[in-house]
Structures are given as structure tokens and as C-alpha cells.
Amino acid sequence: MAIIGIDLGTTYSAIAVLDDIGNPEVLSSLDDSRVTPSVVYISANNKIIVGNKAKSAGIGDPNRVIKAVKKEMAYDDKVFDVNKGMFVQGNQDLKNTYSPAFISACILKELKNYTQDVKKVVVTVPALFSDAAKKATQDAANDAGLEVLELIHEPTAAVLHYSNIPGVNLSGNILVFDLGGGTFDVTIANVQGKKINIITSRGDTNLGGTDFDKEIFNLLSEKYKKEKGNSLDKKNGQYFEVAEKIKRILSVKEHASEVIDGPSGPLKIKITRDEYLKSIDSYLDRIKMLLDDCLDNEERKLQPNEISETLLVGGSSRTPIITELVTKKMGKAPVKGVNVDEAVASGAALYAGLLSKDELNAAQKDSIENIELQDITNFYLGTSALRLNNATQKYETYNSIIIPRDTKLPCSETKDYYTTYDGQERINIKVTSSATNEENIDFVDVIGEYALDLPPDTPADGRIDTTYAYDTSGIMHCETVHVSSGNTNGTDIIIKGTSSTKSNNDDNPFLNFDDDD
Amino acid sequence: MGLFGSIVDVVFGKEISKFEVMVTTGMHQFKDGANINCVNFQFKGKIGNSRKSPSTIVFLLTDSNEKTPMLSLIDDCRLNGDLDPRFMITAPLPPASDYEGYKNWINSGLYVPLELIRHPYKGSRTMMCGSFVVDNLSNLSLADSWITYHFATGNTDIIFDDFGYMDAHKNRDRVKELSIDLCMVMAASDGSLDQSELNIIKGWTYRDCQLIDDATEKAREKEKFSKYLKKSYSKAKKGEISHDHLVNEINKICDNSSKHNLIELLLEVISADGVFSSDEDKLLNKLVKSLDIDNETFNAMKNKTVLNVESIETDNVSLEGLLGITNEMSKNEKCDHLRKQYTKWLNQTTNRDPKIKDRAQQMIANISTLRSKFGCD
Numbered sequence: 001m002a003i004i005g006i007d008l009g010t011t012y013s014a015i016a017v018l019d020d021i022g023n024p025e026v027l028s029s030l031d032d033s034r035v036t037p038s039v040v041y042i043s044a045n046n047k048i049i050v051g052n053k054a055k056s057a058g059i060g061d062p063n064r065v066i067k068a069v070k071k072e073m074a075y076d077d078k079v080f081d082v083n084k085g086m087f088v089q090g091n092q093d094l095k096n097t098y099s100p101a102f103i104s105a106c107i108l109k110e111l112k113n114y115t116q117d118v119k120k121v122v123v124t125v126p127a128l129f130s131d132a133a134k135k136a137t138q139d140a141a142n143d144a145g146l147e148v149l150e151l152i153h154e155p156t157a158a159v160l161h162y163s164n165i166p167g168v169n170l171s172g173n174i175l176v177f178d179l180g181g182g183t184f185d186v187t188i189a190n191v192q193g194k195k196i197n198i199i200t201s202r203g204d205t206n207l208g209g210t211d212f213d214k215e216i217f218n219l220l221s222e223k224y225k226k227e228k229g230n231s232l233d234k235k236n237g238q239y240f241e242v243a244e245k246i247k248r249i250l251s252v253k254e255h256a257s258e259v260i261d262g263p264s265g266p267l268k269i270k271i272t273r274d275e276y277l278k279s280i281d282s283y284l285d286r287i288k289m290l291l292d293d294c295l296d297n298e299e300r301k302l303q304p305n306e307i308s309e310t311l312l313v314g315g316s317s318r319t320p321i322i323t324e325l326v327t328k329k330m331g332k333a334p335v336k337g338v339n340v341d342e343a344v345a346s347g348a349a350l351y352a353g354l355l356s357k358d359e360l361n362a363a364q365k366d367s368i369e370n371i372e373l374q375d376i377t378n379f380y381l382g383t384s385a386l387r388l389n390n391a392t393q394k395y396e397t398y399n400s401i402i403i404p405r406d407t408k409l410p411c412s413e414t415k416d417y418y419t420t421y422d423g424q425e426r427i428n429i430k431v432t433s434s435a436t437n438e439e440n441i442d443f444v445d446v447i448g449e450y451a452l453d454l455p456p457d458t459p460a461d462g463r464i465d466t467t468y469a470y471d472t473s474g475i476m477h478c479e480t481v482h483v484s485s486g487n488t489n490g491t492d493i494i495i496k497g498t499s500s501t502k503s504n505n506d507d508n509p510f511l512n513f514d515d516d517d
Numbered sequence: 518m519g520l521f522g523s524i525v526d527v528v529f530g531k532e533i534s535k536f537e538v539m540v541t542t543g544m545h546q547f548k549d550g551a552n553i554n555c556v557n558f559q560f561k562g563k564i565g566n567s568r569k570s571p572s573t574i575v576f577l578l579t580d581s582n583e584k585t586p587m588l589s590l591i592d593d594c595r596l597n598g599d600l601d602p603r604f605m606i607t608a609p610l611p612p613a614s615d616y617e618g619y620k621n622w623i624n625s626g627l628y629v630p631l632e633l634i635r636h637p638y639k640g641s642r643t644m645m646c647g648s649f650v651v652d653n654l655s656n657l658s659l660a661d662s663w664i665t666y667h668f669a670t671g672n673t674d675i676i677f678d679d680f681g682y683m684d685a686h687k688n689r690d691r692v693k694e695l696s697i698d699l700c701m702v703m704a705a706s707d708g709s710l711d712q713s714e715l716n717i718i719k720g721w722t723y724r725d726c727q728l729i730d731d732a733t734e735k736a737r738e739k740e741k742f743s744k745y746l747k748k749s750y751s752k753a754k755k756g757e758i759s760h761d762h763l764v765n766e767i768n769k770i771c772d773n774s775s776k777h778n779l780i781e782l783l784l785e786v787i788s789a790d791g792v793f794s795s796d797e798d799k800l801l802n803k804l805v806k807s808l809d810i811d812n813e814t815f816n817a818m819k820n821k822t823v824l825n826v827e828s829i830e831t832d833n834v835s836l837e838g839l840l841g842i843t844n845e846m847s848k849n850e851k852c853d854h855l856r857k858q859y860t861k862w863l864n865q866t867t868n869r870d871p872k873i874k875d876r877a878q879q880m881i882a883n884i885s886t887l888r889s890k891f892g893c894d
Contacts, residue, residue, distance in 0.1 A: 074867050074869075075869060077869065089871065130867055133867075202860075204863055204866070205866070205867055206866050206867070206878075281885075281889065282882060282885035282886075282889075285885045285888055285889065285893075286859070286881065286885065288894065289855075289856045289859045289860075289888075290860075292856060293856055293859075293860055388590060388591070389777075390590065390632055390633075391773065391774065391777040391811070391814045392774055392777040392778050392781060393590075393635075393774035393777075393778075394774075394778070434864055435860065435863065435864045436857075436860045436861055436864055438861065438864065439817075440817055440820065440821060442820075442821050442824055442825070443820070443824070443861060443864060443865065444864075445864075445867075445868070461592070
């Protein structure tokens with residue numbers, strides 16, 4: 001059985017297999033591409049096409065082309081509506097709508113076809129992917145007929161791959177800068193040979209190369225409107241192809257000129273590098289802030305010179321503007337020689353090998369035997385509790401942290417709480433998650449809820465122990481105990497928004513792959 | 518004074534033996550490095566502790582000038598359990614001979630942050646500590662059941678900068694009137710004083726009245742404030758209320774918690790019509806500064822409003838005020854503060870509520886604008 005890792009990206013995806021001697025090998029598609037566009041086209045007669053062919057098929061029918069589904073994975077109340085050509089909210093029962101997990105399942109099934117005998121996989125997700133998005137990713141994999149061994153964070157997979165490249169012997173703190181099509185992660189890991197300890201991660205699941213493309217599209221549209229009086233249709237994927245091309249040209253030249261075939265006829269438009277840089281300035285600033293926050297925050301202060309190497313990952317990181325930014329910030333150039341498009345999938349395949357040791361041959365076992373990986377929690381996990389606000393002298397609900405961010409996995413933490421009044425009958429436990437050490441309950445995500453019934457006549461100040469246990473795959477188990485009575489409740493997996501992989505199309509409800517269309 | 522009378526009588530009643538207590542205040546460094554102004558208790562004297570049943574020492578704090586108790590803000594330091602807010606703290610007595618007792622001052626090891634104790638009056642006061650050596654067989658949570666062997670008092674002079682709870686009680690009605698006036702000024706600051714804003718002010722005004730059991734008194738109280746509401750509304754519509762004058766009086770008679778509650782109320786009034794206008798924001802920032810409200814606490818309160826309000830007038834509103842930037846901050850502090858605000862709002866960009874998600878994106882764009890303005894790199 002093949003040992004598989006899948007990088008399910010916003011703009012491109014890749015699949016890697018652990019070869020017979022234990023090295024990860026990225027697999028090519030039938031059209032010989034090692035990366036597959038994460039694009040799905042659903043035709044009027046419900047044929048589903050994925051990848052480069054989907055891009056071509058959708059040229060005359062842009063409403064049926066679905067891109068960047070990864071950005072929608074956290075929302076189980078959203079569906080792609082092919083009538084509108086966009087993700088819409090609250091229309092689960094409409095015809096011709098498709099859930100994000102269903103669309104991701106289409107991509108995964110396509111990747112699965114690049115080799116035989118695929119069943120168990122490791123799938124990568126951004127470091128700051130929400131629990132709901134992780135759950136939807138797992139659902140998508142299951143729906144594609146894959147058993148998920150574990151999900152692994154993309155920067156973790158990248159550093160795993162890097163530390164296992166023959167001839168590489170790492171020692172010190174490695175910063176992984178992962179700028180993909182739609183997400184940005186920055187992770188610091190302490191690596192000694194093949195022993196990897198993740199220290200911390202930051203991320204923005206709404207920042208990536210597609211944002212740069214959008215800004216170039218906006219520049220094109222403004223210039224087109226000025227000359228021809230009409231704006232360009234943002235649903236037309238061709239304009240974004242041109243924008244992407246201009247982005248690549250501006251990486252090496254001071255300006256780029258392209259002919260735009262707009263609604264009022266063709267027009268040659270020139271974009272300068274200065275215009276481009278100005279348009280993406282706020283995104284670059286966000287990248288700088290996350291880099292700073294990863295190095296220097298409440299819990300730790302690392303100077304750039306304490307980082308041995310910076311590893312660039314993700315297709316969008318190859319642009320010279322990004323290399324310049326990283327070089328300036330870190331005081332030295334990032335390391336070269338790692339394939340930014342393939343590192344994540346390769347690392348995932350290695351991790352799949354680690355999790356399937358019994359199924360490996362001797363050479364594969366030898367290859368990975370020294371690998372050790374210590375991962376962490378990327379979110380603060382807590383619950384809502386009452387406390388006295390000293391400033392207002394009023395009781396208020398606040399977010400009480402139980403497991404802090406950057407806690408080594410697996411972990412289990414217990415915190416004591418108390419009943420608030422005599423005769424309290426029930427406690428409602430809200431499980432919260434936040435990327436920052438947040439006390440304001442309005443600023444955290446509630447990822448689960450459960451209730452604990454108390455015995456009759458329970459007095460105030462009765463101790464309540466709440467335990468959160470987080471396993472290595474990122475699944476959290478929660479349990480709350482009323483100590484004096486022993487009453488207990490909890491749940492094995494508390495993840496809000498279990499995703500539906502349902503396609504709400506009665507005529508043809510599920511996957512219909514057709515390579516020929 | 519009724520409720521507090523009995524313990525004051527005990528404290529001043531009789532001394533039991535040559536037992537001395539010393540109470541002091543000063544900065545104390547805790548294990549986590551925090552430096553906090555605390556009350557500390559020491560004792561000495563002929564108080565043997567060699568009985569089979571050992572003793573506990575209990576400390577009670579009182580404002581000596583008015584014989585009014587200090588109150589505890591935390592449940593664990595309350596006399597007679599949750600319902601009695603008087604401050605009490607206990608410490609076990611180390612073993613000592615009946616004949617010798619404690620020759621030198623013994624530190625109880627208790628350092629109680631002053632911020633956890635609520636004082637009755639503002640200004641220069643004498644704080645008295647009544648100390649009881651009590652048999653451990655006593656139920657410590659019930660003062661009436663204490664078997665007391667020794668008793669002593671010790672005083673310390675202290676200046677309380679903020680108004681106490683008795684000051685607040687005395688000024689309660691006037692503080693309420695001033696709060697109504699200020700809310701009316703805030704509601705009218707964007708040029709219109711609408712029903713939704715008025716409803717918030719009315720609801721807050723009558724909230725306390727609902728707690729009054731006596732029907733006649735409740736009706737009288739409601740009528741009194743109803744009249745005041747109408748008068749204040751009319752004056753605010755005509756622009757006849759000066760907020761500078763209000764702030765001056767509030768600062769003279771209002772304690773910190775009342776000021777914080779007032780800011781919370783003002784934020785409620787601002788968000789009532791769903792729009793956070795630039796005029797409202799400017800006035801609010803001015804008031805916060807004049808009322809000497811801690812910036813961090815204010816930002817936490819304000820962020821809740823910014824998150825939930827329907828729209829923010831970003832064209833005119835001072836972005837610096839909106840994001841909690843003050844003129845006193847250095848460039849580095851501004852950049853650091855903005856970075857923290859960024860990570861805070863970033864968390865909301867994946868919120869399931871599209872309104873909150875859009876607000877977060879808007880705030881992140883505002884942060885970038887300011888970082889660019891301040892030259893943060």
C-alpha cells in the first residue's frame with residue numbers, strides 16, 4: 001500500500017509518495033504536472049473536472065469554476081452556488097450548490113488517481129486552520145475514499161522534508177516562511193539533525209499570492225475603465241491568468257504590458273512595479289507584523305540572529321519582493337535549494353511513513369528511523385467563566401485559558417472552577433479557541449459546547465474540574481467533573497460546524513469524474 | 518451603619534492580653550515578579566500556642582476614623598462567608614511556648630494587594646487592623662462562634678486616592694444625574710438624539726429602581742428620575758449641557774468603578790443606533806482622558822463595541838483613537854500596540870458572522886494605514 005502525503009493548497013495541490021528507499025517523491029498528473037491547480041469545474045450536466053482542464057473548461061462558463069475553496073473550509077453554512085458563481089451563505093437546501101468539503105473531496109479524488117493503491121494519507125493544513133476547517137478537510141478526505149492518518153501543519157511538513165534532504169544536517173532554530181496562494185504561515189522550529197521541536201506558529205488564512213493577483217486585477221480594471229468606460233468582470237478567470245502573468249514579469253522587470261480583451265474591446269495595459277508594490281503594501285505589512293509577532297511576543301523574544309536559517313515554502317514565496325522582505329527582516333538571505341511547491345507534500349509523505357512504520361520495508365524504515373517530531377498547539381484553548389472586574393466592580397464573563405498556545409502535544413490540562421450560587425442545577429461549558437491570549441469573550445471562537453447537570457441543592461463554591469486533552473492529531477477531548485458528586489460530562493471531539501460533503505444537486509448528487517470533457 | 522456595627526463594637530471592646538499587631542502597607546514583589554502595593558500583618562507578644570488544639574490568627578480591617586469596615590473584593594477574604602463583604606484574612610500561628618510566646622515580630626506572610634480591598638472613604642485615613650487569636654475549633658467563617666484567646670489592634674495611615682464605597686453611596690443620586698446628562702450629550706453629539714439611544718439611557722436609569730422592594734419608594738424613585746430624564750433630554754437637544762462642567766463634577770464625586778461603568782454605558786449609547794460616528798468617538802476619547810480612565814481597560818471595552826456596531830464612520834473618525842493610539846505613546850509603542858491589535862483582529866477574520874468578519878478586515882486595513890503613517894517597519 002502506498003504511503004501518501006497530500007498538500008491540499010488554495011491554488012495548487014500536490015501528492016507525494018514515500019518511494020521504496022524512503023524518499024518522498026512528488027507524483028505527476030496525467031498531463032505531467034507535479035502540481036495540480038486546486039480548481040474544480042462542474043458542468044451543466046454535472047460532470048466534474050479538476051485541475052488545468054477545469055481552468056480551460058470554465059473559460060466560457062466562469063460561474064461553474066470553483067477556485068480557492070480552501071478559504072471557505074471553516075464555514076459549514078456556506079455553499080458554492082453555480083447559478084451565482086460564488087460561495088453563498090445559508091443556502092444549503094438550494095439546488096446546484098456544493099459544500100466546500102465536497103469540492104475539496106473532488107480535488108483529493110483527482111490527486112488519488114495519480115497512483116494506485118492509495119488508502120491512508122496524511123493531509124496538510126495551514127498552521128492556523130480552525131478546528132472546523134480541519135474537520136471539514138478530514139470529511140473531504142473520507143469522502144474521497146481516503147483514510148486520514150493525521151493532519152499535519154504545512155510548515156511542520158516543510159521543515160520535516162528539509163531536515164531529511166540527503167546531505168542536510170540542521171542545528172538551531174529554523175524559521176519556515178510559508179506563503180501559498182491563499183494562506184500565510186510562519187513557524188519557528190528547533191531542529192537538531194532529524195529531531196524537530198516546533199516552537200511557535202503564526203498565520204493568516206486570508207493572505208496569499210491570490211491577494212497580489214487581485215490587486216493587479218484591480219489595477220488592470222481601473223486602467224481599462226479609464227480608457228474604455230467599463231470595468232473588467234472579476235468572475236472572468238482569464239483576467240486573473242493575465243494578472244498572475246504580470247506578477248511574474250514584475251518579479252524581474254520594472255514594468256509589464258499585456259493586452260486585455262475586455263468587454264469594450266482589446267486594450268494594451270502597462271503596470272509598473274511601483275504601482276504593483278504600492279497596491280500590495282498592506283499585505284506586505286501584514287506579513288511583517290506576523291513575522292515580528294512570531295519572533296517577539298509575550299511568551300518569548302527571539303532576535304533574528306537567533307534564527308539559523310529561513311526556509312521559504314509555498315509558490316508565492318519565490319517572488320523576489322518576498323525574498324527581499326525576508327532578507328531585510330532576518331538580516332540574511334533565506335536558504336535556497338528546497339522546492340517551494342513540493343516541500344509540503346514531501347514532508348507529509350515522510351510523516352505518513354512515520355505513522356505507518358509497520359507497513360514500511362526495511363529501507364524505508366532505515367530512512368526515517370531517526371526522525372522525531374514534537375508539535376504544539378497553535379491556539380489558546382479555554383472556556384467562558386465568571387470573574388469580578390476590578391475596574392467596574394461587576395461580575396463579567398471572560399475567556400479563561402486552559403491550554404495555552406505553543407503547549408507541546410500531546411497535552412492535558414485541568415483547571416478548577418466553582419459553582420456560582422446555591423442550588424445551581426447545570427453548568428454550560430463553552431469550549432473556546434483563540435490565536436491570541438484573549439480574555440474578551442467576544443473575541444474568541446466557540447468551538448464546542450456541552451452541559452453538566454448538578455445534583456439537587458448543590459451549594460455555591462462547589463469545585464468543578466475541567467480537563468482538556470489535546471492529542472497529536474489536533475483532536476481535543478474535554479471533560480468536566482463536579483468534584484463532590486462525581487457528576488461528569490464531556491465529549492471526545494468538540495468541533496463546531498461538522499461539515500457536510502453533500503452536493504445539493506438532485507440529478508447527480510455525487511462525484512462524476514470525466515477526463516474527456 | 519447598622520450592618521457594620523457589631524464588629525466595630527468587638528474591635529473596640531476589650532483587650533485580652535499583651536499581644537501586639539503591626540499593620541503596614543508598601544510594595545511587595547510576588548513570585549511572578551509583579552510589584553504590587555499590599556497590606557502586610559505582623560504580630561508579637563505573649564500568645565502561647567502549645568495547646569493541643571492550635572490557634573489561628575484572624576485579621577479584620579476597619580477605617581478607624583469613621584469606624585467603618587474595609588470590604589473584600591474576593592470571596593476568599595470575607596467574614597461570615599459570601600453574604601458579608603467585610604474583609605477578613607487568617608493565618609495559622611506557628612508553635613510557641615505558653616510562657617515565652619513570640620518575642621520578636623513575626624511576619625504572618627500575608628501580603629494582600631490593596632486593589633482587592635474596598636475602602637469606605639477617600640483621602641488620608643487611618644486603617645485599623647483588629648487581630649484575634651482564635652481557637653482552631655472555632656468555625657472561622659462565623660465570627661459569633663469564635664473562641665478568642667487574645668485580641669489587639671494596630672493602625673497605619675494611608676491615603677486613598679479614589680472615592681470609597683461610602684462616598685459613592687452618599688453621592689449616588691448626583692452621580693446618576695451626571696451620568697444621565699453625559700449620556701444625553703453623547704447621544705446628541707452626532708446631531709440626532711434618537712429613540713434607541715434614549716431607550717438605553719432609560720433602561721439604565723430605571724435598572725436600580727427595580728431592585729427596590731418597597732412599592733412606594735420604588736414609584737417615588739422612578740418618578741424622580743423620570744423627571745430628571747425629561748429635563749436632561751430637553752437640555753441636551755438644545756445643546757445646553759456642557760460636558761466639561763459634567764466631567765469636573767464627576768471627577769470630584771465619582772469613584773473609579775462608577776467612572777468605568779459610565780464609560781460602559783456611554784459605549785452602549787454609542788452603539789444603540791448601530792453607527793459609531795466620528796463625533797461620538799472624538800467626544801468619547803476626550804471624556805476618557807478627562808476622567809483618567811486606564812487606556813488598556815478602555816480599549817478592551819471599546820473593542821467590544823467596535824466589533825458589534827453596524828458601521829463605523831472611518832472616513833472622518835480618528836483612526837488613532839479608534840485603535841487606542843494616544844499622543845503619549847512613542848513610535849515604537851505605537852507600532853507594538855498596532856501589531857497586538859492586528860493579531861487580535863486577525864483572529865476575527867475567520868469569524869462565522871460575516872458582519873464581524875468584514876469589521877475585522879476593515880480594522881486590519883485601518884491598522885495598515887496607521888502603521889504606514891507612523892513608519893512602522
